[in-house]
Structure formats: C-alpha cells, structure tokens
Amino acid sequence: MQGGKSxxxxxxxLIFLIHLPFSQGSYVMDKVNSFFFDPLKDNSNIDLQLSxxxxxxxxxxxxxxxxxxxxxxxxxxxxxxxxxxxALPYPLFLVNDPFGPDVPGEKELSSGEKRAISxxxxxxxxxxxxxxxFVPFHHFRFFINASKENVIKLxxxxxxxxxxxxxxxxxxxxxxxxxxxxxSCVRSIERKDLNTIVIxxxxxxxVSKKGYVDVIVLPAIDNANPPTMIKTYYISLSxxxxxxxxxxxxxxxxxxxxxxxxxxxxxxxxxxSFGTEVKCFILDQNARVIKSxxxxxxxxxxxxxxxxxxxxxxxxxxxxxxxxxxxxxVSPYLLNYTVLWQRDERKWRDTLTWNYANDPRIDxxxxxxxxxxxxxxxxxxWWSKLHFNxxxxxxxxxxxxxxxxxxxxxxDGYNMSSLCYKAIRLKAKFIGNETxxxxxxxxxxxxxxxxxxxxxxxxNVSYANKPIENFTVRVWDExxxxxxxxxxxxxxxxxxxxxxxxxxxxxxxxxxxxxxxxEAVLIAENVHIFYDPELENILNxxxxxxxxxxxxxFYIEDAAGNGATEKYxxxxxxxxxxxxxLESVSDLGFYHGFEYINLSAxxxxxxxxxxxxxxxxxxxxxxxxxxxxxxYETLSSPPWNWSFLPLGxxxxxxxxxAVDNAGNVEKKTEKEIILxxxxxxxxxxxxxxxxxxxxxxxxxxxxxxxxxxxYKIRYKIKGQGFVWHDVAEGINARSFNQSWKFDxxxxxxxxxxxxxxxxxxxxxxxxxxxLTPEDGxxxxxxxxxxxxxxxxxxxxxxxxxxPIKLTTYVSDKESGIRKVELFYRFSPDNKTWSEWKLYGxxxxxxxxxxxxxxxxxxxxxxxxxxxxVDFAGNEEISECEIxxxxxxxxxxxxxxxxxxxxxAVVAFIVAKRF
Numbered sequence: 001m002q003g004g005k006s007x008x009x010x011x012x013x014l015i016f017l018i019h020l021p022f023s024q025g026s027y028v029m030d031k032v033n034s035f036f037f038d039p040l041k042d043n044s045n046i047d048l049q050l051s052x053x054x055x056x057x058x059x060x061x062x063x064x065x066x067x068x069x070x071x072x073x074x075x076x077x078x079x080x081x082x083x084x085x086x087a088l089p090y091p092l093f094l095v096n097d098p099f100g101p102d103v104p105g106e107k108e109l110s111s112g113e114k115r116a117i118s119x120x121x122x123x124x125x126x127x128x129x130x131x132x133x134f135v136p137f138h139h140f141r142f143f144i145n146a147s148k149e150n151v152i153k154l155x156x157x158x159x160x161x162x163x164x165x166x167x168x169x170x171x172x173x174x175x176x177x178x179x180x181x182x183x184s185c186v187r188s189i190e191r192k193d194l195n196t197i198v199i200x201x202x203x204x205x206x207v208s209k210k211g212y213v214d215v216i217v218l219p220a221i222d223n224a225n226p227p228t229m230i231k232t233y234y235i236s237l238s239x240x241x242x243x244x245x246x247x248x249x250x251x252x253x254x255x256x257x258x259x260x261x262x263x264x265x266x267x268x269x270x271x272x273s274f275g276t277e278v279k280c281f282i283l284d285q286n287a288r289v290i291k292s293x294x295x296x297x298x299x300x301x302x303x304x305x306x307x308x309x310x311x312x313x314x315x316x317x318x319x320x321x322x323x324x325x326x327x328x329x330v331s332p333y334l335l336n337y338t339v340l341w342q343r344d345e346r347k348w349r350d351t352l353t354w355n356y357a358n359d360p361r362i363d364x365x366x367x368x369x370x371x372x373x374x375x376x377x378x379x380x381x382w383w384s385k386l387h388f389n390x391x392x393x394x395x396x397x398x399x400x401x402x403x404x405x406x407x408x409x410x411x412d413g414y415n416m417s418s419l420c421y422k423a424i425r426l427k428a429k430f431i432g433n434e435t436x437x438x439x440x441x442x443x444x445x446x447x448x449x450x451x452x453x454x455x456x457x458x459x460n461v462s463y464a465n466k467p468i469e470n471f472t473v474r475v476w477d478e479x480x481x482x483x484x485x486x487x488x489x490x491x492x493x494x495x496x497x498x499x500x501x502x503x504x505x506x507x508x509x510x511x512x513x514x515x516x517x518x519e520a521v522l523i524a525e526n527v528h529i530f531y532d533p534e535l536e537n538i539l540n541x542x543x544x545x546x547x548x549x550x551x552x553x554f555y556i557e558d559a560a561g562n563g564a565t566e567k568y569x570x571x572x573x574x575x576x577x578x579x580x581x582l583e584s585v586s587d588l589g590f591y592h593g594f595e596y597i598n599l600s601a602x603x604x605x606x607x608x609x610x611x612x613x614x615x616x617x618x619x620x621x622x623x624x625x626x627x628x629x630x631x632y633e634t635l636s637s638p639p640w641n642w643s644f645l646p647l648g649x650x651x652x653x654x655x656x657x658a659v660d661n662a663g664n665v666e667k668k669t670e671k672e673i674i675l676x677x678x679x680x681x682x683x684x685x686x687x688x689x690x691x692x693x694x695x696x697x698x699x700x701x702x703x704x705x706x707x708x709x710x711y712k713i714r715y716k717i718k719g720q721g722f723v724w725h726d727v728a729e730g731i732n733a734r735s736f737n738q739s740w741k742f743d744x745x746x747x748x749x750x751x752x753x754x755x756x757x758x759x760x761x762x763x764x765x766x767x768x769x770x771l772t773p774e775d776g777x778x779x780x781x782x783x784x785x786x787x788x789x790x791x792x793x794x795x796x797x798x799x800x801x802x803p804i805k806l807t808t809y810v811s812d813k814e815s816g817i818r819k820v821e822l823f824y825r826f827s828p829d830n831k832t833w834s835e836w837k838l839y840g841x842x843x844x845x846x847x848x849x850x851x852x853x854x855x856x857x858x859x860x861x862x863x864x865x866x867x868x869v870d871f872a873g874n875e876e877i878s879e880c881e882i883x884x885x886x887x888x889x890x891x892x893x894x895x896x897x898x899x900x901x902x903x904a905v906v907a908f909i910v911a912k913r914f
Contacts, residue, residue, distance in 0.1 A: 031258050033351050035360045036339040038252070047318070050251035050287055054323070060271070063248040063323050063331040067152065070144065072237045074109075075118030078143040079237075081109040083127045086134035089221050090168050090185065093137075097182045101172040101214040106139055117232050120159065124233045132226030135164075137218040138235075146241045148174075148207035154199040155238035158189075161231045162219040166190045169197055172214040175205040183216065213237060244328025252337075254285040254316040259343040262378050263310040266319060267360065268303055268337035275326035278334055282307055285316040306423070308378045309561070340373075346384075348375055349444040363425070364403075370440070372426040374401050379561030381447035382480045383416035383424075392438025393431035398424055417448065420516035420559060422483060454482060454558050456566035463608045463662035464549070465574045468527040473568065474519065477558040481516030484556075486563070489524045492551035493535075495544060502547060504538040509554060516559050524552055529572050548572050573662035577605035579613055579640070581656055581672045591766040594646060594679035601640040601656045608661040613640045618653040618671060621708075626653055626671070646677035649707040681768040682706040684777060685760050693784045693815035693872035697747035700739035702779060709765035710736055717746055718757040718778065732765065750783040753814040784872030788812035790820070792866060792878050799885045803852035808866050808878070811846055815871035819843045824864045826857035830884075833863070855885045 026041035038045050040061050055064045072078050084106040087093060096103050109125060116123030127136040138160075144151070156169065166188050173184040184206075187197045199206065206213055215237070222228040270278040279299030282290050290296055293309060299322060310317070319339070323332050338360045342348055350361040356370045364371040377383060388396055389412075398407040398416070401423040407414070426445075430438040454477040462471070475482065487509040493502045513520035528535060531545040541547070553567040582600045603610045613635050618628030633642055646652060653671035686703040704713055704727075713727035713736060725743045728736055741747075750756060758779035759772040772778050793807040810817050822839040834857070842849060855862060863882050869875040 034257065034264070034341050034343055036255050036257070037336065037360065039336045040334060045253050047251045047253050047287070050249070052249050053245040054248035054250055060333040060335040061248070061250060061323070062333050063245050063325060065242070065244045065328065065331070067240060067242045069238060069240045070146075072142045072144065072239070073118050074114045074140065074235060078145065080141040081114055082106040082139035083109060083125065083136065084139070085127055085136045086129050086131060087137050087218070089135045090170075090218055093170075093218060094183055100181060101141070103139060103216075117234055120234045124160070124231045126229065126231045128229040129227040133221070135219055135221055135228045136230050137216050138230065138232050140215045140235055142213045142215070142237045144207065144211050144213060144237070144239045146211055146239065148204040148209065148211065150241045150243065151204045151207050151239060152200075152242050153240035154203040154206060154213065156197045156199070156215060157234070157236045157238070158195050158197070158217060158232070159234040160195075160217065163225065163229045164220040164222040167217055167219040167230065170216040170218055171199070171206045173205050174208050246325055246328055248323040250321040250323070250334065251283070251287060252319045254318055255339050256316045257341045257343070260312045260315060261342050261345050261347075262312070263307045263314065263317065264340035264342055264348070265373065266305040266307060266337065266339055267373070268321070269335040270303070271333040271335065273330050273332065276330060276332035277301060277324050278332050279322045280305060281320040281322070282310070283318040283320050284314055285318065287318055287320070290314065290317075304373060306374065306376045308376045346381065346447045346449070347444055348447070349442065351442045352440055368432075369427060369429045371399065371403060374423045374425055375445060376423045377447060377560060379563075380449060380451040382450045382560045383419050383445065384448040385446040386410055386414040386416055386443075387412055387446065388443035389441040390439060391441070392436055394438045394440050395429045395431065396443065397427040397429070399427050400424060416445070417480075420481065422559060422561070450480060450560040451562060452478070453562040453564040454556055456554065456564060459568055461569045461571055463571050463573060463660070464529050465572070465662040465664045467529060469525070471524040471527055471552055473522050473554055473566070475522060475554075475556055475564070476519050478518060480559040481518055482513060482520050482556060483515060483559050484511040484513050484517070484520060485515070486555070486557040487511040487520070487522050488556075489522070489552055489554045491527060491538070491549060492553065493539065493547040494550045496546040496548055501550075502539045502541060502544070504535075506555070507538065520556070522554050522556065524554070527552065529570070571608050571662065573605070573607035573660055573664060575607060576664040576666045577603055577610055577658040577660045579603035579656040579658035579666060581654060583673065585673060585675065588673075588675065590676055592646070592675055592677045593766045593768055596643040596645050597675065597677070599642045599644055599654060603640060603656070603658040605658070605660040611659045611661045612636045613656055613658045615642045615644070616655055616657060617644070620651040620653070623651045623674070623676070626651070628653070629655070646679050649678045649680055651676050676708065676766065678706070678708045678764050678766040678768055680707050682710060682762040682764050682770040684770060685762070685779070687779055690780070691755055692779065692781045693870070694781055695785055695872040695874045697742040697744065698739055699741065704736040704762060706734055706764045709734060710762065711765045712763045714761040715742075716759045716761070717742070717750070718759060718775070721749055722746055724761065747783070752783050752785065755780055755782045782815065784814035784870060784874060786812075786814060787874045787876040788817055788868040788870045790866050790868035790876040790878040792864065792881050795881050795883045797882070797884055799883055802885065803854040804883065804885070806851040806853050806864065808849050808851065809847065810849070810866070810868040812868070812870040812874075817844065817846050818869050818871045820845055820849065821867045822851055822864065823867065824853070824862050826860055826862055828860040830861045859886050860884070
C-alpha cells in the first residue's frame, strides 16, 4: 500500500513537471499556455549556420559593425613600383597632373629591386638625376582591395635617404578638381623628421573606386652638390578599413509546440531609427519561406503577425528576422519575440495568470480592465460561442481589431455566429471594491467549421477589342458571407506567337458589397489588352512589348477565410467582321408593293465569331438622295433572315452591319441593294365635280397622281358600245397633268348635249390599281360642238348723247352661254381705226341683254360687235354695227346765253341813262 501511494505521488509530480514551462538558455517554452518566448539574451535558440552579421548586446540584437587593418609591402602581389631619374621638381612636377597617376617616362622596378626594399635591411634602390635642374623620384601603387567608402585611415612608412634638404610625399587625390584628380603633397620630410606619415583626414580621397593608392617620394633639388639622389630602403602601407554591415539575418531554431491544432501569431519587439527596418519571415522547419502566407515572401514589418492560416501540417516552424539600415553607423534592434499557438481543436483559449501584464495574449492592461491581442478566425472556421470563467463581477465585451466595441456585456456562452469581423479582441472590465478583487480565470472562443469556398460565375470566354474599362464577375457565398476586402485580381499576358506568359502582381478588385454579403460583383478596372507603359509597374517584362492579354484571374475569401479563385479567358479580336446581303435586285425584282420582302445575309468572323447582324435601311423619294440609315432588326444568331415590311411608298436601300463577340463593328456605308416599294394605289383623278362640256375630244382639266410613280392610265365611257382606251402608258412620274384625247370613235358616238360618265383605271409602277368605283366618283362630260347665237340690234347711225343703249341677243341650246364680251374700235374720221378693245363682259346670260355704251374715246365713229362663248368653249361673233356720235355742247350754250343776257341788261341800263 505504501509503495502504491509513493508511485502515485511520483506520477503526479512527473506529470506536473512535464507541463511546467521550461527553458534552455534564456528562452521560455510553455506548452500548457501554448507560447514560446525568447528575450534574445543569448544564441540558445538561434541557428548560427543560417544567421550572420549580428551581435547580441544587453539592449538586444543589432547589426554587426567592426574594423580591421591590412599591411602592404612592395613584394606583395598588391603593389607595383616605378622610378624616374629626371623629373621636374615640385611644384613644377604638377604639370604631370593631366596624365593621371601614370607619370610619363617612369620605368617599373625590376624584381630584384623590389625584393631589395620589401624587407628592412635587405638592400635599397638608388636613383640619381643626370642633370642638375631635374630630380629623381620613386612611385609606389598599392591595391588595397577595399571599398574607398570604408577606408578610415592610411599610414605610410618610408625609410630612405636623400642628399637635398627635404623630400616630399605626394599622393594622387582622386576627388580633386571635380573628380579629375591631381597630385597632392601630404607631407614634407626633412632629414631629422620621422618617416611615418598618418593620413586620417579624408583618407578615402586618395583611394580610387577600384581600390588603388598611388604614392610618390620626390626629393628637392640638391643645389649644393647636384645632381640629386634618392635611396629607398623600405616602404609599406597600412590601411584601416571599417566593415559596417547594412544587413543582419537571424534565423531561429525550429519551434516545436508538441500538441498543436493551429498556429496563432508571432509577436516581436524592435527599436527603429531613421533609415532602419526589421522584417520577420515565417519559415518551415527546413528554413524555407512558407509561401501560402500572404505577404510572407516580402516579409512582415508589423509587430503582431497572425499565422492562424497555418495548421498542424506545419508541426514545427522557424522565424527569420532581417535587420537593415541605410547608414552603416546606425542599426535597428531586435529585442524579443513570442510565438503563440492553440492546441485544442476548434478553440482559441487563454488560461490567464494573475499577472495579466506577463500574459502574451494580453495587449493592454488598464487600471480596471484588460484587452486581448487580436483573435483571428482560422481559415475554414467561424465564430460560434464565447466562454469565460471568473470570480467577482467581470464584464466581458467583444471589440473589433481597432478596439471599438461590437458587443458589450456578453454573457458566458454568447452566440457569436452573427458577427461579421475577421478579427476581434476581448475586453474584461473588473467591477470590484477594496475588500474583494474580481479575477478572470480564463476565456475562450469556440469555432464552427465552415469550409465551403465562395462560388464564381462561369464564363466560357470573354472577348475584347479595346482596353477593358470594367471587367465584372459575380461571386456568391452562403455562409458566413463574402469578405470584400480580400477581393483581388491579376492579369496574364502572352508573348505573341509563343507560349511565354507574363503574370502580373495581385491588384485590388473593386467591390462595393458589405462584409458578409451573400453576393458581390468584382470589377477589374482599365485593363489593357496590349502593351502599355503602365504595365511595367505590375509585370516583369524585361523589355518585351509584343504581348496580348489572355486571362484575368479573380480571388476572394469569405469571412471564414475560405478562398476561391476563377480564371477567365479573354480572346482579343481587333478585326471587324464582314457581312453581305445574299439577294440581288434580279433575284427579288426592283418593284414591290405593300408586301414582305425576304432578305438574307451571310456574316463571317475568323477570330471571336459573330455576335449579331443588324439590317439597316435608307429611304428616298427620288432614288437620288437617301435619309438614314435606320435600324430595322438585329439578330443575335443565324440564320440571318429578315422579312422587311415597307413603312410607306419610297425607294429603300439596304445594308447589313455585323458585330463580333469582341465588339468590333463592321465599317460599311455603301448600300448593297435598292428596291422600290409602293404601298398605296394611285390617287383618284382630280377634277371639278360638275358637268364638263366639251367642244372637242381633247381633255386638259384632269390631274392624275401617285405617291411614287404612275405607270398607266385608261378610261372608259359608261354606256353601250364604249370600251377601255389608253390615256398614257410608261409615265414613270409622280403626276400626269398633260392633255389627252378621247378616242375618235368614242367622240363620234357621243350625242350632242347628252351627259356621259367617264371611268378611269390607273396603275402605278408596281401594279397598284385605282378603278373608279361608281358614277359619283366618275368624270361627268357632255358633248357640245355647236356655236352659240350672237346678235346686235341695228343702231341709228348718229347719236347725240351717251350712253347709247345697245341691245344684244345670245343663246345656246346645249351647254349654255358662259360669257358675252363687247368689243369696239374708234375712228375720228371713219378712215383710220384703232385696235379692237374689250369694253365689257357679262357671264351666264341668255336672251336679250342691253349694254350702256358710253363712247369712251369721245365724238367720232365706233364699230361694235359681241363674242359669245358657251361652256363647251364654242364661240360666235356677231356682225359689226357702226355708229357716229356727236354730243350737243349744252354746257357751252348755257354759258353763252347767260353772258348774252348779262350783256343785254347792261346795255339797256346804259342806254336809258344817256
């Protein structure tokens, strides 16, 4: 019994110890609370083979920065040496500047000479001028194999003798004169001076871009004992280089959580300065970037990274941190990182400690509240229930990711399925007093499985002939609904005549739907179908321009993170289709009445196929100028057949316009076929509704017309023995107003004074016929060929007063008198006569009629006659009557008598006085 208790106690202690957090080095692995924390105080969880250029200090990890020094002598492979006996002394030596660091006339030292001065005490190189006004020099060129920007100090050691007062040390300055360069005197050495020269001010000026340093030892002229001589026993160059790395990489060892449902998040803290950055990458256990995490290939700069898309298919992961700086003297710092995961199936859980500030899933701790880090619904799962355990009064709220309240005072077991947020936070507010402090022991969220992805509409192929302004597709998701913020698209182009494809970056698709909508429309805007400079921003074309759009691929997720994608094929066609009417005028005939005209067409498009064919028509009334085109009917599938019904009488021209599936419209303006359509019969003939008396068989008062073209006119007089006769044929005009004649036989058969009805048969050009329907619509005529009677009574030859009464007589037994006209002419001497003049007209008189003739031309002779015209047009002129007219001057006689009486009275009075 005692042994059994001991074993049970030992087993309990063992289980307890197994579940305790443990650490190797400074990191903490807590499999109970499902987190891993590394304060980065040492390399205990850093893979040293995969990490580089970093150092760990008390503050954290930073980019490694260090310096080193290299020495160069003449015998090293990194040095060349030259000499010259006769050179111009300083400063005249500077005339060599235009030639660069290679001085004209200098000769390279032999291998023996170089060996003599490569080691102290091994020998020397001596050079003397041959002329008193020249000086010798030694030239050394060192290759330091370092970037000039990293050089912080140059130290030149020269050991030698000279027989003048001093020797000058010249270095080629690569930055002087705007980069052209020149020799600069950096030191003058007298016999008593030290021969070590330190260059710490701007040493990079004396280093070329390729890493060369040029040194010349030039003595002054020996004026006392010319010529001048210089000996070099030894020379070396010491270079101090700073290795400031601009990038450090830290890769962790695999993190093994043991029991795992899903990974949750990565948190890390860093310190940044201007021009610095830290990025985090999530790797699998073999240190490969997990590409299924969106944005992981570029790296995450956020300090909180959700990795809930990773399930237990990744049992272990690593982290990779990349520290970068633009200024090598400034480094960012990586302070620590935490990895979170969940081990219980379909559950997010945080077993809280009494010290909330140390809980890795608590983001904010206030005086009386705590707020969790963001909680994401994993792909294929959605919110179900909220649970928590507490003692005391604790009010739990649900917040969005930005800490705005969604649900206040949620109860344990709260149903979260109606939430429409991809990420939430939990907030606990503690309502306590001085004696009792509320405690939240744990909180958790249960997820429901939701793995059905959204469904895109199916489109076999789309067509385009110009940049696509808006390419739209529909997408559906029943539960929990769509997440429009994840909508995106990318473009696939193909190099012409090859199988090489170019795939664009993912671009945001336009989507105006609300989150968790069951249906949405995604739009790709302004899509180029051929090369455009704008595509350089989204495609890696490498100079290729002969490309054509072939696919548009859309992607969207539902709120549960289930992603769906659909690729839509695009066929590009910029060539318009062709179509033509199959029938010709000879097939159909030119003339048509009010009837259906059957037209058919053929249409061809070798690229995307025919979408529609439209029949257009034009209208003209003279077959010269046409109005239109007017759309008659559009067909969207073959056969391309139409039954055209004319709108009215006119000339109709037809053509077809085809449109292909890419939207190319056939460019055609020339009319293909012209037909004449007369939809109405000719108009009834126009004449006055009365009896028309004819004196001859000619008719000129009947007008014929048609809305388009007359062709033939016939007449027939009603009555026995009369037959149809042609008035005109082949008219081909809209009206006929010419005179025509009754057939002579018909005319002779007509009786004088008898009325006859004339019927007409009028045909237009297409065969429409008008036939006089009844007597009431017929032309009523009567024959009258006899002249009327016209007489004037005899008049006295001389007349003394006006007006003269003229009595006339007219009559006509058939048609009646239409008018009577009185004519006269005047002669003052009965010899010379004026032209005949019309005196007056009276109409529709018969029998006697008295005229008042006023002798309008005064005293003299007048000849007078009348002309009678009947309604048939027959006329008769009376015999002429002559009359002389002298009008007695009553006014003048009365005036004379009055004057005589006045004279007589005056004479009588005068005689009586005297």
